[in-house]
Amino acid sequence: MDIGILVIGDELTSGMTLDTNSSFIARELQTQGWGVSAVMTVGDDNNAIGRGLDYLLKISSALVVTGGLGPTEDDVTTAAVAGAFGLCLHNDDIALARIKDRYAGLNLPWTENSARQAVFPEGAFIINNPVGTACGFLLDRNGIPVAVIPGVPAEARRMFLDGVIPLFRDKLPNREYVSKKTIKLFGRTESQINQSLSLEYLEIPGVRVGFYPRFPEIHLLVTSRGTRMDRVEETLSVVCDRIKEKLGRYIFGYDNDTMEGVVAALLTDRELTLSVAESCTGGLITDRLTNVPGSSVFLERGLVSYSNRSKEELLGVPASIIEKHGAVSEEVATLMAEGIRKLAGTDIGLSTTGIAGPTGGTEEKPVGTLFVGLSTGEHTTCRRFLFGWDRRRMKEMSAQVALNMLRKHLTGESK
Numbered sequence: 001m002d003i004g005i006l007v008i009g010d011e012l013t014s015g016m017t018l019d020t021n022s023s024f025i026a027r028e029l030q031t032q033g034w035g036v037s038a039v040m041t042v043g044d045d046n047n048a049i050g051r052g053l054d055y056l057l058k059i060s061s062a063l064v065v066t067g068g069l070g071p072t073e074d075d076v077t078t079a080a081v082a083g084a085f086g087l088c089l090h091n092d093d094i095a096l097a098r099i100k101d102r103y104a105g106l107n108l109p110w111t112e113n114s115a116r117q118a119v120f121p122e123g124a125f126i127i128n129n130p131v132g133t134a135c136g137f138l139l140d141r142n143g144i145p146v147a148v149i150p151g152v153p154a155e156a157r158r159m160f161l162d163g164v165i166p167l168f169r170d171k172l173p174n175r176e177y178v179s180k181k182t183i184k185l186f187g188r189t190e191s192q193i194n195q196s197l198s199l200e201y202l203e204i205p206g207v208r209v210g211f212y213p214r215f216p217e218i219h220l221l222v223t224s225r226g227t228r229m230d231r232v233e234e235t236l237s238v239v240c241d242r243i244k245e246k247l248g249r250y251i252f253g254y255d256n257d258t259m260e261g262v263v264a265a266l267l268t269d270r271e272l273t274l275s276v277a278e279s280c281t282g283g284l285i286t287d288r289l290t291n292v293p294g295s296s297v298f299l300e301r302g303l304v305s306y307s308n309r310s311k312e313e314l315l316g317v318p319a320s321i322i323e324k325h326g327a328v329s330e331e332v333a334t335l336m337a338e339g340i341r342k343l344a345g346t347d348i349g350l351s352t353t354g355i356a357g358p359t360g361g362t363e364e365k366p367v368g369t370l371f372v373g374l375s376t377g378e379h380t381t382c383r384r385f386l387f388g389w390d391r392r393r394m395k396e397m398s399a400q401v402a403l404n405m406l407r408k409h410l411t412g413e414s415k
Contacts, residue, residue, distance in 0.1 A: 001062070002034070002060055003060055003064060005040070005065075006063060007067055007151070008041075008043070008067035009068060010043045010074065012043075013041060020153050021066045021157075024157055025064055026039065028165070032165060033225070034061075034168075034172065037061075044074045044075070045076070049081065050084040062144060064164060065081065071113045071117055077148060078121065081121060081146070085121065087121040087139075089120065090119070090122055092118050095120070099115075102132075117133055117135065118135075129149075131155050132154075134150045136148050147167065149163070177226060179236045180221060181222050182222075182254060182255050184218075185217065185247060188250050189218070194211065197247070206225045206235060216393075217259075259403045260288040261292050263407050263410070264292040272410075273300050274298050274299055274346055274348045274350065275300045275303070275346040275349050276289075276340065277340035278303070278351070279311070280353055280370065280394070281402065286299070301340075301344050303340060303343075311335075311339075315339030329353070329365075330371055333372060333382050336353060341376075348374065349373075349374070349375040350372070350406055351373040352370065352372055352399075353370075354369055355369045356391045357394060366386065370398045372385070385398075
């Protein structure tokens with residue numbers, strides 16, 4: 001059962017907006033055991049929409065269409081779909097009343113063009129929108145179900161999961177079971193990981209391993225398919241165990257895990273407190289940690305000590321050390337980690353100092369140089385790294401490296 005995806009919007013074809021709906025929908029379809037015949041993007045144009053529908057209907061068992069259901073003149077999807085299928089449009093009074101209530105509940109001003117969202121092709125089954133104003137709808141085109149939903153990502157995702165998938169399940173019986181797991185790695189490139197995982201090592205019928213770079217991480221999506229769920233899950237477990245056997249030291253999490261979330265859980269479980277002194281990362285580490293709910297349990301403070309003066313006055317780094325070794329040095333990173341730990345009175349102090357570029361590098365310390373310090377009450381360690389990314393990616397990589405260094409310390413991997 002292959003399903004086509006048609007994404008509509010001038011903002012997408014012009015490159016002004018990134019399409020995230022099709023990737024989300026495709027992933028969820030795969031989870032349900034359905035394939036994707038094709039993904040197509042067209043602008044807000046009746047003819048283009050009609051041609052897209054015509055092509056996808058020829059190669060698909062069902063269609064998902066997103067975008068162009070709003071109240072403005074350029075939201076032409078409903079009319080375009082009706083025209084392509086030779087259907088008349090009609091106003092739905094129940095949908096109109098619901099939309100008006102929704103506007104009132106959101107304290108939005110009502111305008112007459114908002115009523116466009118209550119117009120549907122004849123014979124359409126309305127798909128409720130629990131998080132927005134525009135409803136979607138389902139049509140049957142010669143036995144092929146066509147689901148049309150808004151393009152706003154939060155609305156599209158919710159409506160696809162709650163509205164479209166149940167409808168498709170009724171009309172497209174699932175003939176196989178699917179189980180999947182995402183394995184998240186850091187510290188190896190995609191090519192290095194691929195080389196470690198030879199095809200012979202992973203080759204098991206019904207299993208696919210996909211590589212998905214998510215800078216600065218690499219995600220492996222392992223998908224297992226079959227006619228019996230118990231065997232599907234057993235096969236998935238076997239392959240994941242084989243990957244862990246080869247690459248366990250680089251695996252930091254699975255599925256919805258994040259590096260900061262893993263670190264937060266480790267600190268919380270061990271009842272340890274943390275303080276962070278950041279220079280080149282500019283607060284990125286602290287920002288990521290505070291994105292984790294409950295981070296106040298372990299995170300005492302984060303300090304951006306960007307200037308030499310701040311390193312001296314706030315962290316107690318002697319000016320003579322900075323003058324002799326430079327602000328980007330093992331000596332300064334070590335003292336920064338010790339200084340923030342003592343200042344905050346925490347169990348662990350973490351620090352970063354580096355050269356993000358594009359200027360400021362030397363032959364001895366080129367652009368991309370990073371030092372990460374980690375201090376406990378018993379000892380302080382510092383590691384040097386060298387990266388070749390642009391300034392923004394250098395900062396992101398540096399934050400990731402620092403968090404991973406802390407993770408390894410907490411799990412005992414650094415010993």
